[in-house]
Amino acid sequence: MKYGKTLASTLLGASVLLSSAVMAENHVVSAQVTAFKPMVIKIAPGDTVSWENMNGHVVNTTFTDNDGEHHYIPEGAKGWTSAMGENFQTPPLTVEGVYLYKCDPHWGAGMGGVIIVGEPTNLEAIEATKPKGALKRLVKKADKAVK
Ligand SMILES: [Cu+2]
Numbered sequence: 001m002k003y004g005k006t007l008a009s010t011l012l013g014a015s016v017l018l019s020s021a022v023m024a025e026n027h028v029v030s031a032q033v034t035a036f037k038p039m040v041i042k043i044a045p046g047d048t049v050s051w052e053n054m055n056g057h058v059v060n061t062t063f064t065d066n067d068g069e070h071h072y073i074p075e076g077a078k079g080w081t082s083a084m085g086e087n088f089q090t091p092p093l094t095v096e097g098v099y100l101y102k103c104d105p106h107w108g109a110g111m112g113g114v115i116i117v118g119e120p121t122n123l124e125a126i127e128a129t130k131p132k133g134a135l136k137r138l139v140k141k142a143d144k145a146v147k
Contacts, residue, residue: 024092026050029113031057034106036113039138040145045096045118050089051082057103057111058082063135070129072100074122097121098142100135110134114142 026048030037036051043049051059061079063070071079074097082088084105093099096118103111112134123142131139 024048026089028052031055031103031111034103034109034111036103036111039112040114040116040141042116042145043093045094046092047117048090048092049115050087052087054082054087055085056105058084058086058105059088059101059113060104061099061101063100063102072122072126072129072135073097074099074117093117098123098126100126100138100142102134102138107134110137112138114138114145116142116145120146 024046025043027041027043027050029041029049029051031051031053041049051057058081060081061071061073062081063072073079074095077093077095077097077099078091079099080088080090080101093115094117097116098120099115099117101113101115120142123139123146126139127143
């Protein structure tokens with residue numbers, strides 16, 4: 001009955017794949033003038049995020065200041081930089097934690113956003129970097145969303 005057992009495990013594997021594919025959601029964020037709406041979203045691990053109305057905007061998880069580049073995403077996660085004007089979609093975000101991103105052309109106007117995947121595992125670590133300005137505002141919004 002070797003064949004029967006293989007078939008059963010193949011079917012089981014397929015149904016697990018199918019259910020996770022069905023349950024994973026895409027969350028849409030809209031760029032509006034110099035703001036992302038909603039600014040903070042909470043999603044489940046494995047979900048995706050996409051941005052619409054992105055004409056003139058980008059979404060970028062790399063922050064640069066006088067000390068160099070910084071990434072406010074969970075350890076082991078991969079950041080992204082979309083092309084200018086692209087209605088970008090992330091791959092499934094499987095690493096739990098807080099992801100901060102910004103729009104480079106409008107970061108001076110505070111255009112940024114927060115994605116919280118599952119538990120905000122790295123929020124304290126982000127707060128420990130003593131963020132300033134628009135970044136501080138993003139972190140405050142993240143903090144408020146998890147309380
Ligand atoms: Cu923008």
